Amino acid sequence: MNSKIAENQDPFREARNKDGVLRCPFQGEDLPMILRHADVREAAKDWKKFSSDAPFRVPIPSEEAVRTMRQLPIETNPPEHTDYRAIVEPFFARAKLPDVIAKVEALIAEMISRALARESIEIVNEFALPVQSRALTYLLNVPEAEADTWIGWGMHVFKVTGGEFKKGTALEDYLHAQFDRAAAHPGGDFFSALTQAEYRGRKLTREEMMGFGNLTFAGGRDTIIHSISSIIGYLGRNPAALEYLRQDPRRIVHAGEEFFRVFMPLTHIGRVCPVETDVQGAKVPPGGRVSLAWASANFDETVFDAPEEIRLDRKPNPHISFGFGTHLCLGAPHARLIVRSLLQALTGRVARISVLEAREHIEDEARYQRANGYDSLTVKITGL
Secondary structure: OEEEOOHHHOOOHHHHHHOOEEEEEEOOEEEEEEOOHHHHHHHHHOOOOOEOOOOOOOOOOOOOOOOOOOOOOOOOOOOHHHHHHHHHHHHHHHHHOHHHHHHHHHHHHHHHHHHHOOOOEEHHHHHHHHHHHHHHHHHHOOOOOHHHHHHHOOOOOOEEEOOEEEOOOHHHHHHHHHHHHHHHOOOOOHHHHHHHOEEOOEEOOHHHHHHHHHHHHHHOHHHHHHHHHHHHHHHHHOHHHHHHHHHOHHHHHHHHHHHHHHOOOOOOEEEEOOOOEEEOOEEEOOOOEEEEOHHHHOOOOOOOOOOOEEEOOOOOOOOOOOOOHHHOOOOHHHHHHHHHHHHHHHHHHEEEEEEEEEEEEEEEOOOOEEEEEEEEEEEEEEEO
């Protein structure tokens, strides 16, 4: 079961094959984007040469303007990263618990039922955002009603004005309130765990707690929403793919991995070079950044046979959509659970998805344009 991607989903092919690197300006900084699968993986493992110990500068664009604290554990190197990560790992591992799996499956079944009862539904805001927000309450072990607040923030926890991210206080105000509550009345939730946690023999500071909280809400929001909407859009435009998965539900796991490869929501992530570094012939000054271009690596022809084809039975599939090395995404089991549950529900209950209106999201940068999900996607979902 194969189909072709749009050309602008892999805008890096020429540069990847020619030089392996693409210099692109971001916020006045000329960053070399590392494009090949092997080179990206090597850089992701080499934290001494390509450091994550760079508050605000790991995301691209950098986020000095939108938050006041270092995100944890992502903006640290080993051994600090290892110790910080151990504090929150138990909550992200909840995605493998039978009761959490059952809750996510029931949530998606409910959302499909609502969609089937309507003439049409806008997937990004009316389906994917509520699924992401409500599923996160199960992971953090907080009341599901908390999701109503998170949904109310809209698509982005950082406000967007005129194409630029601006600092908004809603998330930080919310986190402070949750940590105040948890300190006074601790329970079994994520916020309480952070108020009680120790890091190398001492309690976490409030700033450290905020760093964990900020990443938890900002890091897994757009990515989950993007995955859900991209998959539904694809199945709407490729009805044979839905039928292919329905014929044998065992195909769902491989299909999910292929969707993660192709519809990579995060084009790249930054690393900072402590000393002058040569990157495929491009000089990076001390304190300068490079880009690890996950989205390009996922289409490397030397690793993936016919990478421009979506093959729902692709295996092996060594995509790096969840990163690589020390910083492998904590939320990967959660993302896989949501996508698996979505595909199971769609194949079990949906006859077809009709795309009524779609507005693609296009990353428009100085040296490339990349189609990356949807700003809005309206569909009609018809039951079996």
